[in-house]
Amino acid sequence: MARNWERPKGAEIVYERPEALSDTVTHYCPGCTHGIAHRLVAEVLDELDVRDRTILIASVGCSVLAYNYFNVDAQQAAHGRAPAVATGVKRTSPGSVVFTYQGDGDLAAIGTAEIIHAAMRGEKITTIFINNAIFGMTGGQMAPTTLVGQETTTTPAPTGRLPERAGMPIRVCEILSQIDGAAYVARQALNNPANIAKAKRSIKKAFEAQINGHGLGLVELLSTCNVNWKMSPGDALKWLESNMIPVFPLGVFKDWAEAGSGSGRSEVAAG
Amino acid sequence: MVLGRKVLMKGNEALAEAAVRAGCRFFAGYPITPQNEIPEYLSHRLPEVGGTFIQAESELAAINMVYGAGGAGARAMTSSSSPGVSLKQEGISYMAAAEVPGVIVNMVRGGPGLGGIQPAQSDYYQATRGGGHGDYRTVVFGPATVQEAVDVMGQAFALADKYRMPVVILGDGMIGQMMEPVILPEPVDPATLPLKTWITRGAKDRNPNVINSLYLDPEKCEALNLRLQAKYQEITATQQMAEIAYPGSQYYVVAYGTTARICRMAVTEARANGLAVGLIRPITLWPFPTDSFEKVMDDAKGFLTVEMSLGQMVDDVRLAVNGRTPVYFYGRAGGMVPSAEEVLIEIEKMTRGGGR
Amino acid sequence: MKGYVFFEEDRCKGCQLCVPICAKGVIRMSNRINIRGYHPAEAATPDDCTGCGLCARMCPDTVIRVYREATAKAGKG
Numbered sequence: 001m002a003r004n005w006e007r008p009k010g011a012e013i014v015y016e017r018p019e020a021l022s023d024t025v026t027h028y029c030p031g032c033t034h035g036i037a038h039r040l041v042a043e044v045l046d047e048l049d050v051r052d053r054t055i056l057i058a059s060v061g062c063s064v065l066a067y068n069y070f071n072v073d074a075q076q077a078a079h080g081r082a083p084a085v086a087t088g089v090k091r092t093s094p095g096s097v098v099f100t101y102q103g104d105g106d107l108a109a110i111g112t113a114e115i116i117h118a119a120m121r122g123e124k125i126t127t128i129f130i131n132n133a134i135f136g137m138t139g140g141q142m143a144p145t146t147l148v149g150q151e152t153t154t155t156p157a158p159t160g161r162l163p164e165r166a167g168m169p170i171r172v173c174e175i176l177s178q179i180d181g182a183a184y185v186a187r188q189a190l191n192n193p194a195n196i197a198k199a200k201r202s203i204k205k206a207f208e209a210q211i212n213g214h215g216l217g218l219v220e221l222l223s224t225c226n227v228n229w230k231m232s233p234g235d236a237l238k239w240l241e242s243n244m245i246p247v248f249p250l251g252v253f254k255d256w257a258e259a260g261s262g263s264g265r266s267e268v269a270a271g
Numbered sequence: 272m273v274l275g276r277k278v279l280m281k282g283n284e285a286l287a288e289a290a291v292r293a294g295c296r297f298f299a300g301y302p303i304t305p306q307n308e309i310p311e312y313l314s315h316r317l318p319e320v321g322g323t324f325i326q327a328e329s330e331l332a333a334i335n336m337v338y339g340a341g342g343a344g345a346r347a348m349t350s351s352s353s354p355g356v357s358l359k360q361e362g363i364s365y366m367a368a369a370e371v372p373g374v375i376v377n378m379v380r381g382g383p384g385l386g387g388i389q390p391a392q393s394d395y396y397q398a399t400r401g402g403g404h405g406d407y408r409t410v411v412f413g414p415a416t417v418q419e420a421v422d423v424m425g426q427a428f429a430l431a432d433k434y435r436m437p438v439v440i441l442g443d444g445m446i447g448q449m450m451e452p453v454i455l456p457e458p459v460d461p462a463t464l465p466l467k468t469w470i471t472r473g474a475k476d477r478n479p480n481v482i483n484s485l486y487l488d489p490e491k492c493e494a495l496n497l498r499l500q501a502k503y504q505e506i507t508a509t510q511q512m513a514e515i516a517y518p519g520s521q522y523y524v525v526a527y528g529t530t531a532r533i534c535r536m537a538v539t540e541a542r543a544n545g546l547a548v549g550l551i552r553p554i555t556l557w558p559f560p561t562d563s564f565e566k567v568m569d570d571a572k573g574f575l576t577v578e579m580s581l582g583q584m585v586d587d588v589r590l591a592v593n594g595r596t597p598v599y600f601y602g603r604a605g606g607m608v609p610s611a612e613e614v615l616i617e618i619e620k621m622t623r624g625g626g627r
Numbered sequence: 628m629k630g631y632v633f634f635e636e637d638r639c640k641g642c643q644l645c646v647p648i649c650a651k652g653v654i655r656m657s658n659r660i661n662i663r664g665y666h667p668a669e670a671a672t673p674d675d676c677t678g679c680g681l682c683a684r685m686c687p688d689t690v691i692r693v694y695r696e697a698t699a700k701a702g703k704g
Contacts (some may be wrong), residue, residue, distance in 0.1 A: 006633065007548065008631045008694050010696070010697055011631055011696055012694065012695060012698070014678050014679075014683070014693040014694055015684065015691065016692050017689040021689060025515070025637075025688060026688065029640075031687065032687060033644075033687060035687025036686075036687050039687070039689060051474075052473075052475035052476070053475065054473060055343070055472075057339070057474065067479075067481045070479075072479055073472065073473055073474050074480075074482070074483070074694075075338075075339060075342045075343075075471055075481075075482040076482065076483040076484060076485055077335065077338075078335065078365050081331070081332070081362070082517075084327065085338055087339060088299070088335070088338060089340065089342060089343040089344070090295065091297065091323040091340065092323070092345040096343070096472065112334065113329060114328070117332065121325070154701070191685050193340075193648060193681045193685055196684055196685070213624035232643075233644055245499060246400055261432075
């Protein structure tokens with residue numbers, strides 16, 4: 001696509017918007033890490049040179065309009081069903097690169113069966129799982145990944161989420177890594193450039209799991225929702241680091257390339 | 272198989288074979304009585320033709336797989352029975368709105384709730400009124416014999432592709448389980464079908480295709496609805512199918528599917544007793560064959576609707592008749608099958624000016 | 628290392644995530660209001676930019692483009 005950018009003469013490009021990302025400014029809130037996640041996926045699609053055979057399965061949540069932000073074919077899925085829709089697409093067109101982009105309600109609440117069974121079947125698809133511990137689009141209700149004590153509109157003050165009423169947060173990577181058909185399972189965070197770089201490497205491996213025919217690749221990205229957390233964007237990144245990472249440890253839980261993978265978490269291989 | 276040779280087949284299996292011959296290359300389903308032979312048959316038949324068979328984790332997942340496969344260009348099908356078809360309503364609504372083709376087979380059983388496994392026709396409303404949310408319809412076929420089921424399967428896929436919509440085939444446990452002689456159609460090679468330009472195969476050298484049903488702007492949402500309605504109006508004008516036995520009669524029994532076969536026996540008996548009774552047998556339940564009612568209205572004095580339900584298609588009969596003659600109803604529920612004797616009693620009541 | 632940084636101001640939502648990332652303190656939020664109603668980020672001291680690109684990697688809206696002088700060139704042309 002023609003992007004008429006001013007480039008300094010003789011300089012090399014350090015960063016420009018990836019081809020796979022459209023020019024449309026997103027509707028996400030200022031500081032929302034959805035934008036970072038979208039960007040990383042687009043960068044990976046460009047680097048793997050698969051943009052023109054990629055199909056996005058958009059889900060329901062703040063990212064419901066994701067098909068406006070990626071320069072790829074897309075199909076909108078009902079809430080939670082993206083892995084099933086992706087299965088239909090990938091089995092029909094195995095040469096396509098098919099990925100789902102889902103939030104914590106879509107994947108860990110209503111869609112739990114679909115992601116587990118897509119992994120069980122070893123579907124050659126990639127899932128980008130955005131975990132911001134809250135339901136963003138609908139105005140800040142509890143998510144399956146909401147922390148104990150965290151205030152949301154359905155786990156209100158003064159107690160926030162109470163285990164005796166609402167249970168405790170669910171750890172998706174730990175569950176999925178036990179499934180044989182899952183080829184790559186990793187959890188990363190988007191709170192600082194170093195973690196963002198690790199996240200990108202994991203996203204690339206999750207796509208390679210599909211492209212090289214190994215099975216399902218999933219990357220859980222710890223993300224912020226500063227508006228529903230009622231914080232500034234910068235404070236939200238700090239809250240993620242202090243509160244979410246201890247509950248959702250970062251690392252690679254399953255990597256088809258590593259023998260004995262799936263029995264634990266490897267921090268060393270997080271890159 | 273030799274073309275034109277009759278083979279004895281169980282209904283569910285004949286339907287499945289007919290789907291493959293119609294070019295179906297993707298099936299996802301979940302076991303539920305009384306249609307299990309359909310996924311079982313396709314689990315070995317589809318791989319033979321390079322197709323995909325998936326036993327999905329639920330009927331809900333299955334319809335969403337069909338939605339995806341249809342969006343990527345395949346002739347895709349799912350099958351289930353009443354409780355499972357309830358689960359599929361969300362997906363069918365999405366297919367209708369996003370204009371994605373596919374075929375859904377419902378072998379109706381007694382309901383509501385978990386119900387029974389005996390045949391019924393109590394999903395007529397669900398099938399013909401757009402059983403999921405929103406203002407949409409699906410073409411609905413109500414075949415009466417295994418041969419007819421085989422024949423409508425090809426039409427179902429053709430209409431689904433032509434109009435880009437889901438199509439429902441409403442059967443029941445009798446059709447699914449009975450064995451009848453059938454002539455199977457000549458196979459269609461999906462590679463010879465017209466190319467679909469709107470599908471998701473990768474945006475190479477073109478703008479991305481987006482298959483979507485989200486329309487946050489109400490003006491655009493209304494425009495979608497009007498576009499769908501225009502499609503449905505064209506289908507209503509051109510795709511009605513019905514059989515009229517003994518046109519020119521004074522009274523008619525109206526029934527579809529296996530109930531119509533029972534009613535035909537009662538009609539034959541009634542005519543032998545001197546009653547001027549005919550049979551109107553809708554084959555498309557949506558579009559409802561109102562044209563057939565117009566054809567017979569001049570001489571008609573009454574219509575008796577017989578269903579394996581407590582009255583669903585009778586609403587459409589009343590709408591078609593539009594107050595011009597009485598409309599009577601007789602039904603059995605919960606998996607009970609009416610006998611020809613019971614129907615004959617109701618026919619006689621109708622001709623005497625009474626009846627329910 | 629000489630870097631060059633460009634801000635597509637009308638994309639910026641004023642989230643300020645880029646400001647603390649820059650090791651050279653090049654970025655600040657301007658007093659202008661862009662087409663979206665936000666104060667966009669800008670390079671206050673662009674000459675200090677080293678072209679590390681971390682600001683662009685933090686930005687959720689691909690507001691920032693980053694370049695640097697080509698390395699391993701014997702003579703500047």
